[in-house]
Amino acid sequence: xxxxxxxxxxxxxxxxxxxxxxxxxxxxxxxxxxxxxxxxxxxxxxxxxxxxxxxxxxxxxxxxxxxxxxxxxxxxxxxxxxxxxxxxxxxxxxxxxxxxxxxxxxxxxxxxxxxxxxxxxxxxxxxxxxxxxxxxxxxxxxxxxxxxxxxxxxxxxxxxxxxxxxxxxxxxxxxxxxxxxxxxxxxxxxxxxxxxxxxxxxxxxxxxxxxxxxxxxxxxxxxxxxxxxxxxxxxxxxxxxxxxxxxxxxxxxxxxxxxxxxxxxxxxxxxxxxxxxxxxxxxxxxxxxxxxxxxxxxxxxxxxxxxxxxxx
Amino acid sequence: xxxxxxxxxxxxxxxxxxxxxxxxxxxxxxxxxxxxxxxxxxxxxxxxxxxxxxxxxxxxxxxxxxxxxxxxxxxxxxxxxxxxxxxxxxxxxxxxxxxxxxxxxxxxxxxxxxxxxxxxxxxxxxxxxxxxxxxxxxxxxxxxxxxxxxxxxxxxxxxxxxxxxxxxxxxxxxxxx
Ligand code: SF4
Ligand code: SF4
Numbered sequence: 219x220x221x222x223x224x225x226x227x228x229x230x231x232x233x234x235x236x237x238x239x240x241x242x243x244x245x246x247x248x249x250x251x252x253x254x255x256x257x258x259x260x261x262x263x264x265x266x267x268x269x270x271x272x273x274x275x276x277x278x279x280x281x282x283x284x285x286x287x288x289x290x291x292x293x294x295x296x297x298x299x300x301x302x303x304x305x306x307x308x309x310x311x312x313x314x315x316x317x318x319x320x321x322x323x324x325x326x327x328x329x330x331x332x333x334x335x336x337x338x339x340x341x342x343x344x345x346x347x348x349x350x351x352x353x354x355x356x357x358x359x360x361x362x363x364x365x366x367x368x369x370x371x372x373x374x375x376x377x378x379x380x381x382x383x384x385x386x387x388x389x390x391x392x393x394x395x396x397x398x399x400x401x402x403x404x405x406x407x408x409x410x411x412x413x414x415x416x417x418x419x420x421x422x423x424x425x426x427x428x429x430x431x432x433x434x435x436x437x438x439x440x441x442x443x444x445x446x447x448x449x450x451x452x453x454x455x456x457x458x459x460x461x462x463x464x465x466x467x468x469x470x471x472x473x474x475x476x477x478x479x480x481x482x483x484x485x486x487x488x489x490x491x492x493x494x495x496x497x498x499x500x501x502x503x504x505x506x507x508x509x510x511x512x513x514x515x516x517x518x519x520x521x522x523x524x525x526x527x528x529x530x
Numbered sequence: 531x532x533x534x535x536x537x538x539x540x541x542x543x544x545x546x547x548x549x550x551x552x553x554x555x556x557x558x559x560x561x562x563x564x565x566x567x568x569x570x571x572x573x574x575x576x577x578x579x580x581x582x583x584x585x586x587x588x589x590x591x592x593x594x595x596x597x598x599x600x601x602x603x604x605x606x607x608x609x610x611x612x613x614x615x616x617x618x619x620x621x622x623x624x625x626x627x628x629x630x631x632x633x634x635x636x637x638x639x640x641x642x643x644x645x646x647x648x649x650x651x652x653x654x655x656x657x658x659x660x661x662x663x664x665x666x667x668x669x670x671x672x673x674x675x676x677x678x679x680x681x682x683x684x685x686x687x688x689x690x691x692x693x694x695x696x697x698x699x700x701x702x703x704x705x706x707x
Contacts, residue, residue, distance in 0.1 A: 220572050226546055227566040229635045236632065238623040299621030300640035306601040306618050317624045318600035388598060390697060391630040455696070528630045528694045 222529070236392075236524040242293035244516040247382040248411075249290035250324075251404055251512065253283040254379035255412015257331055259429075261371035264364060272428065274420040277338045282415055283331040291324060316388045320381045327374045330367060337361050379405035382516075386523060393454075394461035394526040395519070399447040404516075406443060410436040411512040414486075414505040426501050433508065434490040437483050444479065461526035470522045473514060482511015532591075532674040533609035533647055534681050535661070536690070537583055538706040541668035544569060544582035548660030548669070552586075555648065555659035559638050564645040565660055584660065584669070587612060587633035587645040588693060588701030595625035595634065604642075609673070610702060611649050616641040630697040647671075674702075 224233075231237045260276045260283075263269055269276045295304060308325065312318040337360035339348065348354045360367070383404030386395040413433040420426050451462035465474045486504030493499045544567045552564050565586035572579040589612050596604045596612060603618035604625050614625075614634075619641040626634045626642060637643040648658035656662065661669040672681035684690075685704060692701040 220570060223569045223571075225544070225567045225569065226549055227563055229562050232626070232632055232635050236627065238626045238636070297623070299623070299636050300616075300619050301621070303601075303617060303620045306603070306620055310600075310602050312600055312602060314597045315600045315624070317598065317622055321600060389594070389624075389628050391594060391628050524627070527632070528697055 236527070239520055239524065240297055241517070242297040244513070244520045246290045246293045246297075247385065247404065247520070248513045248516040249286040249293070250382045251379055251408020251516075252411045252415065252509075253286040253290070253327075253331065254375040254382075254405070255409040256280055256283045256286075256415060257327070257334070257371050257412075258375040258379070258409060259412055259416060259432075260334065261368035261375065264368040265372075272425050274422075274425055275416045275429070277342055278419045279412075279416045280331070280338070281335055281342070284328060284335055287324065287328045287331060291328070316381060316385045320378075320385060323374060323377050323381060327371075327378055330370060330374070333360055334364075334367055334371070337364055337367070376405065379408040382408060386519060389523075391528065392461075392523045392526050393457040393528070394464065395523040396458075397447055397450055399443055399450060400519070403440065403443045403447065406436055406440045407512050407515060410440060411509050414508040417501050417505040418509075430490045430493055430501060430504075433504070434487055434494065437487040437490075437508070441479075441483055441487075444483075457526070457528055461523075464522045464525060465518070469525075470518050473518050474522075478511050478515045478518060481507055482514065483508075486511075531609040532702070533589065533611055533652075534672065534674045534685075534702045534704060535586075535589075535647070535658070536670040536681050536684055536704045536706055538668040538670075539581050539583045540706065541666045542582045542584060543666055545665060547663050547665055548584045551659040551663040552645070555651075556646070558643075562635055562637070562643075564633075564643070583705055585631070585633075585693070586660070586703065587629075588631060588699065588703045589645075589647060591700035591702060592698060594628040594630075594697075594699060598624045598628045600624065607649065609647075609652075611647045612644075613646055613649065614642050614644065616643075630694050630699060631701075 227233055256279050260280045263272050263275050295301065298304060307321045311322060337357060339357055348357060380401040383401035387397060387400040390396045410433055413429045413436060417426050417429045448462060451458045464470050486507045489499055489504040546567055549563055549565055552558060556564060558564055565584055567582065567584055570581045589610060591610060593612050596606055600622060601618050601620055603615045605613060607613045621636060621640045621642065634642050634644040651658060657671050661671045670681050670684060672679040674682055676682060684706065689707040690704045691707060692704055
């Protein structure tokens with residue numbers, strides 16, 4: 219039997235367990251993934267030349283991306299404790315630090331997403347035409363270069379999507395985070411929430427149908443990755459075995475299995491499948507469930523991860 | 531130069547003098563500490579084994595806190611001491627998440643703070659505050675690159691361990707057993 223006491227230590231936010239990253243970080247990771255998903259589909263559809271057939275994906279849904287990115291960045295900023303030095307993020311590039319290259323990727327992708335939306339300005343807001351000539355010229359220029367923007371967006375969105383997971387998985391001090399699946403898992407989950415938002419906004423049956431299919435595929439991949447993650451933990455060291463207990467038989471089991479796996483993945487997958495077979499179901503419901511599930515998943519991972527640690 | 535600290539668990543009585551000395555020397559804000567005492571009890575009554583020791587930042591050779599810092603505020607300084615430059619730190623907390631020993635904390639002013647091996651005292655040729663006050667002389671400090679230093683000799687001759695070596699951090703605070 220071993221017992222460990224630490225005397226005279228009760229540091230705020232550190233003891234008895236870490237509370238350094240709060241809800242803004244979960245929101246930031248969720249919105250980053252969502253924006254990555256939306257922009258990824260907008261770019262792919264543009265490159266394939268299908269933008270006329272799937273207008274929501276390239277136009278209406280893409281408005282969400284810059285808004286999500288800006289809110290996400292504000293959330294991140296809100297959780298910094300030494301805010302006046304925020305600019306220090308952009309005076310160095312530190313490849314070893316996910317926080318650093320993530321900040322740089324956001325630096326590129328946020329303005330690019332704004333330019334993307336601006337290139338559709340006249341189509342999205344036909345009533346409020348552009349007043350100034352130079353703005354009209356600029357829009358024309360952007361329209362002409364939309365394909366190039368799309369080519370740039372593909373790698374950037376994939377990096378952004380993976381980054382939201384790697385930001386956590388790079389910490390070996392927090393065993394629940396320290397698994398290599400988290401990067402791809404958050405990427406797929408981000409793509410899935412992106413597809414779900416397109417379904418939510420879309421008016422045409424064809425578009426809803428296509429993104430329903432895409433979303434179903436993504437959910438299946440996501441479920442497979444979650445199984446893979448849990449198996450990886452069970453094959454791991456003692457700290458990892460202890461960490462996964464939080465999700466399997468601990469404080470986060472209800473949130474994880476109830477809200478993320480069942481309500482956020484299984485039920486939407488079944489509903490999308492039923493729809494695919496030909497029955498009529500409101501496409502809104504699975505889409506909303508996927509989005510809420512994605513958000514709760516980020517919360518569970520950020521909160522639970524900080525409870526796990528090395529015991530020595 | 532490779533600074534290291536050795537703490538003799540057979541001599542430490544857990545009096546917390548090192549904790550108070552550090553708080554005084556480094557103006558550590560109320561309620562915070564850069565070093566602390568742990569007691570590990572092993573076995574079953576009446577056959578108990580008690581280990582007392584003073585813990586702090588391990589000034590890891592392979593420091594995850596330095597790797598994950600997005601601004602370079604956390605860095606490796608002379609002798610392998612890991613330091614935080616307060617006016618480069620944005621308070622993102624990544625380094626706190628990355629430390630397997632929970633050795634860092636957010637200073638009430640926002641930047642991240644932790645043990646510095648009292649580098650300001652080392653520059654003047656003095657020992658770290660904790661080492662210099664220990665009433666049982668259970669702490670040793672010196673240069674591991676010098677094979678004749680007291681710390682090198684002790685590590686050669688005594689059984690020792692580091693904390694959570696499986697975390698891969700290569701700690702430079704050693705515990706003599
Ligand atoms: S003990 Fe923690 S804070 Fe100190 S160097 Fe190692 S990882 Fe960094
Ligand atoms: S809190 Fe400060 S020292 Fe720590 S990783 Fe962030 S910027 Fe670096």
